[in-house]
Amino acid sequence: MMSKGKESELASTEEILAEMERLKKLIRYHDHLYYVLDNPEISDREYDRLFKRLEQLENEYPQFVTADSPTQRVGGTALEKFEQIAHATPMLSLSNIFEFQELTDFDSRIRKLLGIPGPVPYVVEPKLDGVAVELIYQENLLISAGTRGDGTVGEDVTANIRTIRAIPLSLRSHGPFARTSLLEIRGEIFMLRSDFDSLNRDRDDAGLPSFANPRNAAAGSIRQLDPTVTAQRRLRFLAHGVGRIEGASAKTQLELLHGLNELGIPANLEHTKLCHGVNDIMIHYNTLNQLRDQLPFEIDGSVIKVNSLDWQTELGTKSRSPRWAVAYKFEPMQAQTRILRIEVGVGRTGTLTPVAIMEPVQVGGVKVSRATLHNQDEIDRKDIREGDVVVIQRAGDVIPEVVRVRSEFRVSNSHPFKIPDHCPVCGSEAVRLQGQAAKRCLNSSCPARLKETIKHFVSRDAMDIEGLGDKLVEQLVDKGLVHDPADIYYLDIDILASLDRMARKSATNLINAIDRSKKVSSDRFLFSLGIPLVGATVARLLIQSFGSANTISKKKADELTLVPGIGPEVAQSVVQFFAEPTNVKMIERLFYAGVSPTTDFGPASTASLLKGTTVVFTGSISIPRSDAKRMVEAAGGSVGSSVSRKTDFLVVGEDPGSKLQKARELGVKVISEEEFKTLASVS
Secondary structure (H helix, E strand, C coil): CCCHHHHHHHHHHHHHHHHHHHHHHHHHHHHHHHHHCCCCCCCHHHHHHHHHHHHHHHHHCHHHCCCCCCCCCCCCCCCCCCCEEECCCCCCCCCEECCHHHHHHHHHHHHHHHCCCCCCEEEEEEEECCEEEEEEEECCEEEEEEECCCCCEEEECHHHHCCCCCCCCECCCCCCCCCCCEEEEEEEEEECHHHHHHHHHHHHHCCCCCCCCHHHHHHHHHCCCCHHHHHHCCEEEEEEEEEEEECCCCCEHHHHHHHHHHCCCCECCCCCEEEECHHHHHHHHHHHHHHCCCCCCCEEEEEEEECEHHHHHHHCECCCCECCEEEEECCCEEEEEEEEEEEEEECCCCEEEEEEEEEEEEECCEEEEEEECCCHHHHHHHCCCCCCEEEEEECCCCCCEEEEECHHHCCCCCCCCCCCCECCCCCCEEEECCCCCCEEECCCCCHHHHHHHHHHHHCCCCCCCCCCCHHHHHHHHHCCCCCCHHHHHHCCHHHHHCCCCCCHHHHHHHHHHHHHCCEEEHHHHHHHCCCCCCCHHHHHHHHHHHCCHHHHCCCCHHHHCCCCCCCHHHHHHHHHHHHCHHHHHHHHHHHHCCCEEECCCCCCCCCCCCCCCEEEEECECCCCHHHHHHHHHHCCCEEECCCCCCCCEEEECECCCHHHHHHHHHCCEEEEHHHHHHHCCCC
């Protein structure tokens, strides 16, 4: 017979377990209402009360904590690097179309392949501008998650995915997929516009650079090595398909989305429609196009899929994309606004760059108030003046451009704008050098030039000093704490902690980042020096030929021009830089502080299909352009800025610009980002 003490202990344990299970189910229920149905029943405060009660019980009884508890979303330790994760079935990219005729051609091919004379049922979904991921559930529990990668192998981001509250750690027991033993769910990680704006305000307050757009913010958040950082970002998820399913099946794409929704997986059913034939597709495509500014998240087109899953299987795939689906992209986003004034900024090399300051306007879900005008020639060509009403456009590029002036709205007393002959910051003479489009301030001590020099020096492609953002750089220069890049390595915690919006912990983190940057590849070190005309490509060519910045500093111009790709202007610029005593002294102080450049890259691959080719990029891709450029150069190719008959490949990302049309006209090979990675031999 069991003693009374044992009975009391058992009752207490059962009560605790029951209370914890009740709280977990309740929290999952409210997560489903909030993230899937967008229909919350309780306030944030009440939700937090439930969550904290569960945390309290789990802290008191850690032996009862389960892996699928809502409290177990944030990993405790940061990762050193992302492991690779293989996709059991390829995560393919979609082919893009841009015109109605391309849509009718797609529909004709589908009907011909299926042998169907009448309209084909299609599902038309919004095309989210996010980051593609795959979630793998086994026996209803989330066991792993990976990015698309090259379609075959991606990055294992399981720890980060677990922090996203929109993604359930365990599936609900509802719907046709309730008994699946294995389910691979594919969809997009993205960020609401409101959350994106809030994140950028926080980064601005912290002196960190802003993200360019919600997609970049989402991509940067999901690839954090520290899951606690990802947890602080308000990421969302919407499913659009599956990989493998074991133990259940669906007959149509629409049934599939509804089934995922019932499991607690968010799917964008509200804006998805079943369409019959091309005309029906166009009606919903136009509806989505009109809605795109009103939606809480960014979309850049519609995705058209054959609804029948059996027909999808029958149609099969091409090498990089399914035959049964296509992305019909929207036209570039344009808006009309007025130029309030034109400001002239000064870059690190002294270049004077005109920028239009405009009445704020929403363009593709992003508030825009500035647009670069490039140089005087561009201003004259478009006849852009202060006070003009202009049409601006975002078409894949982060920085908007002025498309045209609405001259019919021009005020009578307007006059052409001329970039001044003197630096707007230091007042020194600004000259236009022969053969160059821009004017330059020639004063090397100009405060504006110094700030831009430091910003370049600490940037990701140079010394990569994390945490040293633009506002902090401006403080350091304005307070006279930094007079050249070397001064950064002589800062201490007390000095940094005394600055605005800095505390001892953030100062310590920055000192650690500065110390880490001392180990840098020689080409990045040379690039960081900010030598005029020496970009990342030129720096790499010089280091590959001469080994170190010290050796290059001793070369004459005619020796430098022996390097393929180094012309007389670049050579002369390098010689002039190292002939300046202040530059030599600055480099010596960098070395004395412990900066130790090393050559850590190998020769260009002889096996890559990009060797000897010229590659041009257009639109947004999932990796930074600087990284893509390095991939091309490492493969033995070069990157061009514009499409010409000498271009071998045009890599097309999201929202491609006018380069795509020019490539088609010239017959240049157009490839996707995934095809580019394959050519570059990136796994």
